[in-house]
Amino acid sequence: MVYWAHMSTEKNMEEIVSLAKRRGFIYPGSDIYGGLSGTWDYGPLGVALKRNIMALWWKLFVDEREDMYGVDAAILMNQKVWQASGHVDTFNDPLVEDLETKQRFRADHLLKDAGYQVDGLSLDQLTQLIRDNNVKSPNGNELSDVRTFNMMFTTTVGPVADDKAVTYLRPETAQGIFTNYKNVVDSFYPDLPFGLAQQGKAFRNEISPRDFIFRSREFEQMEIEYFVDPAKWEEAFEHWRQQVWKWTQALGLADENVHELEVAEEDRAHYSKRTIDFEFDFPIGREELLGLAYRTDFDLGNIQRVSGKNMEYTVKGTNTKFVPHVIEPSFGVERALMAVLTTAYTEDEVNGEKRVVMKFPEHLAPVKFAVSPLVRNKPELVAKAREVYEILKKKYGAVMWDDNGNIGKRYRRQDEIGTPYCVVVDFDTLETDGLVSVRDRDTTEQRRVKPEDL
Numbered sequence: 146m147v148y149w150a151h152m153s154t155e156k157n158m159e160e161i162v163s164l165a166k167r168r169g170f171i172y173p174g175s176d177i178y179g180g181l182s183g184t185w186d187y188g189p190l191g192v193a194l195k196r197n198i199m200a201l202w203w204k205l206f207v208d209e210r211e212d213m214y215g216v217d218a219a220i221l222m223n224q225k226v227w228q229a230s231g232h233v234d235t236f237n238d239p240l241v242e243d244l245e246t247k248q249r250f251r252a253d254h255l256l257k258d259a260g261y262q263v264d265g266l267s268l269d270q271l272t273q274l275i276r277d278n279n280v281k282s283p284n285g286n287e288l289s290d291v292r293t294f295n296m297m298f299t300t301t302v303g304p305v306a307d308d309k310a311v312t313y314l315r316p317e318t319a320q321g322i323f324t325n326y327k328n329v330v331d332s333f334y335p336d337l338p339f340g341l342a343q344q345g346k347a348f349r350n351e352i353s354p355r356d357f358i359f360r361s362r363e364f365e366q367m368e369i370e371y372f373v374d375p376a377k378w379e380e381a382f383e384h385w386r387q388q389v390w391k392w393t394q395a396l397g398l399a400d401e402n403v404h405e406l407e408v409a410e411e412d413r414a415h416y417s418k419r420t421i422d423f424e425f426d427f428p429i430g431r432e433e434l435l436g437l438a439y440r441t442d443f444d445l446g447n448i449q450r451v452s453g454k455n456m457e458y459t460v461k462g463t464n465t466k467f468v469p470h471v472i473e474p475s476f477g478v479e480r481a482l483m484a485v486l487t488t489a490y491t492e493d494e495v496n497g498e499k500r501v502v503m504k505f506p507e508h509l510a511p512v513k514f515a516v517s518p519l520v521r522n523k524p525e526l527v528a529k530a531r532e533v534y535e536i537l538k539k540k541y542g543a544v545m546w547d548d549n550g551n552i553g554k555r556y557r558r559q560d561e562i563g564t565p566y567c568v569v570v571d572f573d574t575l576e577t578d579g580l581v582s583v584r585d586r587d588t589t590e591q592r593r594v595k596p597e598d599l
């Protein structure tokens with residue numbers, strides 16, 4: 146029983162990946178040259194979906210709030226940022242090597258996949274677990290001892306590649322927020338609590354990228370650093386816990402598929418005093434969708450120490466000063482997108498015929514309307530349909546013209562990319578009522594409406 150359940154979720158993931166490629170959502174990166182592991186390219190529908198997700202986040206957490214400010218910092222930053230933040234010393238994953246093939250694996254993932262409990266184990270304990278149980282690599286060979294591997298991509302800035310020129314592609318967007326905290330306080334002097342929000346690329350040299358876009362080497366984050374009075378961190382943490390649920394609901398994810406995991410101290414990131422991972426039931430299993438962390442004054446304190454600049458906030462109208470503490474909800478775009486894709490993917494039957502339909506929430510669907518003439522060889526039908534198309538296109542942007550094949554085929558094609566409404570101009574439109582037919586993606590029901598009421 147369990148075996149079959151496993152098989153069907155695996156299959157589901159494969160089908161989603163294949164649909165994503167075939168229909169122009171997501172392609173493997175550099176595919177034409179044999180690929181580059183851990184990188185993905187977004188096609189026309191993927192980029193629309195991704196932008197809709199990112200715009201929704203910005204609307205909920207920046208535009209609709211009074212206490213949030215947006216920033217967009219440079220990806221390349223002074224190396225001191227990553228020294229002060231602790232990433233140079235501690236942004237590591239446990240690595241183990243196949244002694245024959247030299248292939249490298251993440252030790253904790255390899256052991257977890259083999260059924261061992263690895264949470265909170267040190268490098269030595271992971272090595273011991275391998276030795277005690279004679280765990281082999283997936284190729285059946287002996288494994289090395291477990292050691293650390295820093296996940297930051299190193300690069301050099303400028304024409305001289307010496308130590309001073311070294312920097313890193315940012316592994317999180319958060320530091321670009323912390324380094325601008327003082328700038329924003331000086332420009333706006335916001336009341337506490339207030340937050341800074343940023344969306345943008347992050348890079349991690351994951352030891353073994355896998356599971357489609359879930360674990361990529363280049364991905365996108367949406368992060369908030371919410372600055373609070375240290376005495377009030379718990380209140381703010383609870384506020385953001387609720388906001389995260391608001392987010393997962395806005396994505397259309399069912400509450401029962403989202404789970405809070407209180408992360409034990411030994412498993413928390415070096416900067417965190419409390420973390421809740423929000424996990425989602427992906428077809429690959431229950432995995433982290435996003436994180437909520439209490440980062441204390443770890444980052445602003447480090448910046449103050451290393452830069453020598455004062456990071457204290459003065460409470461308005463008082464002499465009370467302190468370095469604010471920080472609550473950080475950290476959202477991954479790819480994981481949100483993968484949760485939306487897997488939630489939307491549905492197989493059902495219409496008139497005894499199997500169909501695949503992506504049931505995206507309307508506000509996230511990459512295409513909102515498809516417009517077509519019933520047949521394409523009647524110029525007057527085509528002209529009227531073009532007229533309707535142009536009106537909708539101006540109003541909604543994400544509107545597709547589709548006059549290929551017969552109408553049934555068009556519906557199937559639009560179902561597969563999750564278009565909520567297909568509008569068809571037929572002979573009745575021209576000859577009798579002027580109404581167009583609108584077919585609903587989920588119910589497949591058709592209604593006749595005035596074009597201007599669409």
Ligand code: ATP
Pocket residue numbers: 349351358359360361362364365366433434435436475476477478479480
């Ligand atoms: P994991 O334990 O899965 O490696 P993490 O705990 O290291 O993730 P964080 O450092 O908390 O992740 O990053 C915040 C968010 O960024 C994650 O919740 C996830 O949504 C996203 N993220 C992190 N690493 C990746 C990655 N390699 N690919 C895609 N998204 C990622």
